[in-house]
Amino acid sequence: KQEVTQIPAALSVPEGENLVLNCSFTDSAIYNLQWFRQDPGKGLTSLLLIQSSQREQTSGRLNASLDKSSGRSTLYIAASQPGDSATYLCAVMDSSYKLIFGSGTRLLVRP
Amino acid sequence: GAVVSQHPSRVICKSGTSVKIECRSLDFQATTMFWYRQFPKQSLMLMATSNEGSKATYEQGVEKDKFLINHASLTLSTLTVTSAHPEDSSFYICSARDIAGGPSGELFFGEGSRLTVL
Numbered sequence: 484k485q486e487v488t489q490i491p492a493a494l495s496v497p498e499g500e501n502l503v504l505n506c507s508f509t510d511s512a513i514y515n516l517q518w519f520r521q522d523p524g525k526g527l528t529s530l531l532l533i534q535s536s537q538r539e540q541t542s543g544r545l546n547a548s549l550d551k552s553s554g555r556s557t558l559y560i561a562a563s564q565p566g567d568s569a570t571y572l573c574a575v576m577d578s579s580y581k582l583i584f585g586s587g588t589r590l591l592v593r594p
Numbered sequence: 595g596a597v598v599s600q601h602p603s604r605v606i607c608k609s610g611t612s613v614k615i616e617c618r619s620l621d622f623q624a625t626t627m628f629w630y631r632q633f634p635k636q637s638l639m640l641m642a643t644s645n646e647g648s649k650a651t652y653e654q655g656v657e658k659d660k661f662l663i664n665h666a667s668l669t670l671s672t673l674t675v676t677s678a679h680p681e682d683s684s685f686y687i688c689s690a691r692d693i694a695g696g697p698s699g700e701l702f703f704g705e706g707s708r709l710t711v712l
Binding site (some may be wrong): 514515517519527572575580581582584585587 | 685
């Protein structure tokens with residue numbers, strides 16, 4: 484059974500810092516991996532989608548990497564801003580095409 | 595990007611009543627939609643997979659008679675929480691897969707529906 488773990492569970496940083504969020508999964512047989520952002524009480528905003536054949540994806544200040552063989556992904560946020568404060572969720576699409584979510588990292592960027 | 599709309603965004607009901615939540619794909623067709631539940635400060639847990647024109651597939655531990663799912667068209671799936679109880683209070687989120695993206699295509703998420711059962 485696929486399990487997705489995110490570390491750290493919570494993170495508080497001053498504005499301007501570069502930071503890394505970690506995601507690991509137990510079964511490397513995945514189709515893709517997605518990073519989402521969720522604001523309190525809101526739905527999900529897709530940030531980056533990495534197909535299983537890809538190593539990384541970039542969008543603005545965000546960069547996500549994927550090492551399928553080791554079951555790891557990282558989300559790198561450059562020059563963090565208070566508006567980046569949210570919960571970041573990692574999810575993998577397993578062999579049955581279902582999306583399995585991690586428990587998320589709650590990020591607070593202090594002004 | 596593709597848009598998935600959920601309605602209502604918030605609903606409060608009395609214990610014992612039934613509540614219907616709609617999930618619509620606005621600019622694409624979806625043969626498959628997924629329903630998730632999220633408790634406070636927890637991650638999303640998949641409840642069921644909704645397939646257009648056929649019965650939904652429920653995850654282990656989810657009562658199919660309590661959470662009725664109907665996927666009558668390529669753009670609409672509904673989740674009905676029957677005889678709701680306070681423990682059913684949660685945030686329900688749907689997602690849909692664009693037919694054009696194939697079975698491993700990107701999933702698009704609705705804004706979620708917060709259910710509070712008094």
